Amino acid sequence: MMSLFPGFAPLLITLGLMYPVAAIIRAITIEKEGHQKELMKMMSVTESDIGWSWFISYLVFDMIVVITATACTSSLYSNSSVGLLFFFWLLTIIAAVIIFGMLISSFMTKSTRATMIGLLLFLVGFFLTIAVDFETGPSAIIGWLSLHPLTAFSYGIYEIGRLEDAGVGVTWDTWDSTDSPSGFTFRNSITSLLFDSILWGIVAWYLNRVISSSFSQPLKWYFPFTASYWCPGRVQAPPPQVVDMEGEEESNPLAFLEPVSDALKEQVAEGRCIQIRGLTKKYGE
DSSP states (O other): OTTTHHHHHHHHHHHHHHHHHHHHHHHHHHHHHTTHHHHHHHTTOOHHHHHHHHHHHHHHHHHHHHHHHHHHHHHHSTTSOHHHHHHHHHHHIIIIIIIHHHHHHHTOOOHHHHHHHHHHHHHHHHHHHHHSOTTTSOHHHHHHHTTSHHHHHHHHHHHHHHHHHTTSOSOTTTTTOOOOTTOOOHHHHHHHHHHHHHHHHHHHHHHHHHSOOTTOOOOOTTGGGOHHHHOGGGSOOOOOOOOOOTTOTTTOGGGSOOOOOHHHHHHHHHTOSOOOOSOOOOOOO
16 A cells, blocks of 8 residues: 555645645736736835735645645654655745745736646646656756656655655655665755745746736846846936926916925935826816
8 A cells, every 4th residue: 555655646645736826826816917916016015025925925824734744744654754744845835836826927917817827837747757757767857857846746755655665764864865776865856846946936036027917017127137126225316307487476376386395305316206297187178
């Protein structure tokens, strides 16, 4: 029974992870459909605040999955280290579920379409493990395929099963040892999941800023290389044009305007406001 389970475990777990992946993709894209992100930005909520709020919210919620999965697998794989299993599941949830969902939703604006495409791309990760065996496949190809977080996770489950069948389990003494011709170890799976979390997190961060929705203004593709993005307070905006309205009190009623506050003057100097000049409205006769 134990020797048969590792072959089906990645598929069964993949089917179980499809719901949280679909949930996070749908939730973020629905926010785009309702233009809620633009509304929050109007209230001075930054793109980083929105992204981190999604990440932390789902991480806290999915900690229940991490703890439950660790408890179940530690009882099933009795020879394995509980700490390594917990860290493995934590990286899986972060890379294969949360960051993967945020990545897909970063370039999609329709919730139904994004959910369907996201789930298809998610399932591709499992089928990649069928194409290249983790024990006999070339190590370079296994490394490239592990850029898909679900592939790295599936290879890790296979390796845990192999070590359990050998009677040693995955521990701090065995996580970097293997007899497979490919040289793949459990440590490779952990490293791939950690690398995927960083890589695809950066890609999702970038795409969320250069791909715009219907009512947002995207940043330039080279924005990471500009000082104005990283240090907006140190970049001096060009001085505003001053309109001399002296002597226009009688002809122009707009000459009697409320004085600009010091706070607004600071925003003008730092380039953090929008100035509208010459705005008129013509009524029909």
